Amino acid sequence: MNAEPRRRPLIAWLILSVITLAYLALDRYADNRDTYRASSVVTTIAILLALVKARTIFREFMQVRHAPSLLCRLTDLWVFLIGAALLGSYFAGLAVR
Amino acid sequence: MTGETAEPARSGSPLTRIAWHCRNNPKRELWFAWYTTVIFYNIFFIVFFPVTHAQPPPHPYWSDALVANWFGHNRGGLLIGFGIIFTIAGATAPQNALIAYSMRRMSVSRVFPYAYLVMYSLSAIPGLLLLCVVLSVGALRPGRDPAQLHWLYDFGFLSYTGTMGIFLIGSLVWMLAILLDKNRVMPKWFGYLNLCNALTEVVVAPAWIFHAGVFAWNGLISWWVDMVVFGIYTGAFLMQLRNLIRREDFGDGPLPGLVKKPEAMAATLAGTAP
Amino acid sequence: MTEIAQASPEPGAGAQPSGKTAGEPARVVPGQPDMWVLVLFESLLFTAYFAVYLFHRTADSEAFLRSQAQLSAWLGTLDTLLLLASSLFMLWCVQATRAGAFRSAMANAWITGLLGVAFLVSKVTEWIKLVRGGHSFTANEFFQYYFFLTGIHLLHLLIGFVVIGVIIYQLRSPARRSRDLVETYAVYWHTVDLLWVLIFSLLYVVR
Numbered sequence: 001m002n003a004e005p006r007r008r009p010l011i012a013w014l015i016l017s018v019i020t021l022a023y024l025a026l027d028r029y030a031d032n033r034d035t036y037r038a039s040s041v042v043t044t045i046a047i048l049l050a051l052v053k054a055r056t057i058f059r060e061f062m063q064v065r066h067a068p069s070l071l072c073r074l075t076d077l078w079v080f081l082i083g084a085a086l087l088g089s090y091f092a093g094l095a096v097r
Numbered sequence: 098m099t100g101e102t103a104e105p106a107r108s109g110s111p112l113t114r115i116a117w118h119c120r121n122n123p124k125r126e127l128w129f130a131w132y133t134t135v136i137f138y139n140i141f142f143i144v145f146f147p148v149t150h151a152q153p154p155p156h157p158y159w160s161d162a163l164v165a166n167w168f169g170h171n172r173g174g175l176l177i178g179f180g181i182i183f184t185i186a187g188a189t190a191p192q193n194a195l196i197a198y199s200m201r202r203m204s205v206s207r208v209f210p211y212a213y214l215v216m217y218s219l220s221a222i223p224g225l226l227l228l229c230v231v232l233s234v235g236a237l238r239p240g241r242d243p244a245q246l247h248w249l250y251d252f253g254f255l256s257y258t259g260t261m262g263i264f265l266i267g268s269l270v271w272m273l274a275i276l277l278d279k280n281r282v283m284p285k286w287f288g289y290l291n292l293c294n295a296l297t298e299v300v301v302a303p304a305w306i307f308h309a310g311v312f313a314w315n316g317l318i319s320w321w322v323d324m325v326v327f328g329i330y331t332g333a334f335l336m337q338l339r340n341l342i343r344r345e346d347f348g349d350g351p352l353p354g355l356v357k358k359p360e361a362m363a364a365t366l367a368g369t370a371p
Numbered sequence: 372m373t374e375i376a377q378a379s380p381e382p383g384a385g386a387q388p389s390g391k392t393a394g395e396p397a398r399v400v401p402g403q404p405d406m407w408v409l410v411l412f413e414s415l416l417f418t419a420y421f422a423v424y425l426f427h428r429t430a431d432s433e434a435f436l437r438s439q440a441q442l443s444a445w446l447g448t449l450d451t452l453l454l455l456a457s458s459l460f461m462l463w464c465v466q467a468t469r470a471g472a473f474r475s476a477m478a479n480a481w482i483t484g485l486l487g488v489a490f491l492v493s494k495v496t497e498w499i500k501l502v503r504g505g506h507s508f509t510a511n512e513f514f515q516y517y518f519f520l521t522g523i524h525l526l527h528l529l530i531g532f533v534v535i536g537v538i539i540y541q542l543r544s545p546a547r548r549s550r551d552l553v554e555t556y557a558v559y560w561h562t563v564d565l566l567w568v569l570i571f572s573l574l575y576v577v578r
Contacts, residue, residue: 006463013459020451023576027444030578036436039578050572054565061458061561063401063465071400071407078411082418082569089422090577093429289409292530293416299526303519306509311423312519322419 012060016053023049043090051083127198127342130191135335137188140181148178151232153324154254154315158308161243164250168235175236179229186226193217196271196334199341202352203278209270216267223260228253258314259305261298268295280351287337294330297323402555410562413527417566420523421573424516428577431512436578438513441506443497447575450493451567457486458564461557468542468553476553477542483560484535487528494525520570524563531563 023046030042058075059065065072109117119125145152150171159167168175196217197210231253235246268291275288303312304319311318344352400407428435464479498518501507508518534556541547 038432046576090425093426285405286408
């Protein structure tokens with residue numbers, strides 16, 4: 001007697017899992033003949049993918065999709081803040097090295 | 098009972114009004130405890146930061162000579178500052194009492210406030226006094242052997258930073274009381290903030306292991322980030338205690354919501370027997 | 372909004388985010404707003420830790436990269452998939468609770484917990500393997516961050532087990548069932564998942 005469809009969460013989970021598996025491809029791409037190499041490109045992509053997953057978790061799993069717009073905007077702001085902090089600290093670190 | 102003073106004095110100098118409250122306000126003991134707490138934290142901050150320079154903590158990796166230099170440089174500040182702390186250290190008692198009072202007002206068992214009181218009374222020793230005593234001892238005699246000074250230095254800062262376990266458990270006790278409470282004494286989000294505070298006590302634990310880096314006793318993670326959380330937490334609990342006192346109806350059931358000042362005072366005077 | 376419903380929830384009676392039913396679904400905060408304070412605060416706190424890590428990583432990237440090579444991205448990916456699956460079952464648990472299907476809700480809660488336990492076992496096994504290989508908490512800077520971040524996350528996971536336990540305990544008895552509480556605690560569990568998603572990318576993949 002489920003009023004809500006079980007399908008949508010399943011699709012959200014599938015998308016999140018595919019992105020997770022994409023990390024493996026990114027990881028493979030980042031390796032260069034078994035020696036690890038620093039790469040801003042890989043780092044940026046990794047962080048952006050994580051942000052996409054985070055927002056999906058907020059909207060689909062935590063059901064912010066159905067929440068009042070204040071919470072929607074707040075969680076979007078949070079994703080932005082986290083992204084800014086992560087990318088900012090990484091590039092700031094590179095700049096001062 | 099309060100027939101001779103029907104209304105709080107609204108005119109008159111601040112001193113007359115304060116005097117009136119000291120004589121007639123049924124919540125004066127609670128307000129006394131709250132103001133003591135606020136004043137204590139302000140003095141604590143001034144003493145620990147600009148006066149003694151004990152916070153932010155100096156580096157764990159310093160040599161004997163550098164440590165001796167720090168004691169010599171801060172001698173006056175250490176002795177005067179901690180002298181002040183020793184004089185007013187008893188002010189931590191009203192704070193603990195007020196927090197325990199908040200738990201007594203809740204619908205939970207009395208085990209919670211009593212456990213909290215015991216824990217926090219003891220926690221003042223490593224959490225405040227040991228550091229003050231040890232650093233004062235170090236500053237007392239200028240010609241002390243640098244190796245001895247270094248011993249005192251390590252003892253003081255490690256005892257202060259590394260014994261957060263008591264505060265961890267204390268925060269969890271208050272959190273649990275708040276979450277189980279049916280009298281709406283404190284908002285649930287403040288209960289969860291206690292959890293955040295408790296977790297930062299765990300984050301400090303690596304200070305026992307690292308002499309340098311972000312997990313040292315003055316590290317970016319173990320001290321600086323933790324201090325931000327602690328500052329937010331302290332501000333929040335001072336506000337919550339203030340709201341509690343304003344809402345207090347000396348009953349047993351759920352606390353009423355916040356009311357505007359004059360109505361609140363009239364209601365309290367009308368409804369409470371001294 | 373913060374009221375805890377004592378009786379079993381009534382489907383379709385009021386503000387229910389059903390999404391697909393006719394008319395505009397009412398917008399309600401998922402769970403108690405108080406829990407959202409915790410979620411947002413903890414996310415920012417962890418972000419501060421992540422920022423410190425990323426900033427320091429660039430100072431000595433060679434050493435960090437060498438240490439990172441000891442980690443297995445496959446294992447990290449498996450851990451992420453486990454937690455994502457646990458979040459899925461937790462969401463189904465919430466949906467079942469809202470629909471009044473309490474046995475299904477409890478089953479979903481149990482599966483969530485079991486997947487969490489699988490994550491715990493995987494993580495602890497990884498730790499043991501690393502420590503045995505000489506890469507402990509004090510080995511070098513990378514592993515300081517690795518053990519710290521995975522450790523503090525694991526602590527949140529353990530709290531999550533308590534939370535699931537409370538959900539199951541509440542769902543068991545008709546007198547205690549509370550949709551509000553299940554939704555609230557589900558939000559916490561999803562936060563554990565969300566934090567791991569970030570940690571995984573920063574420890575295992577970032578170069």
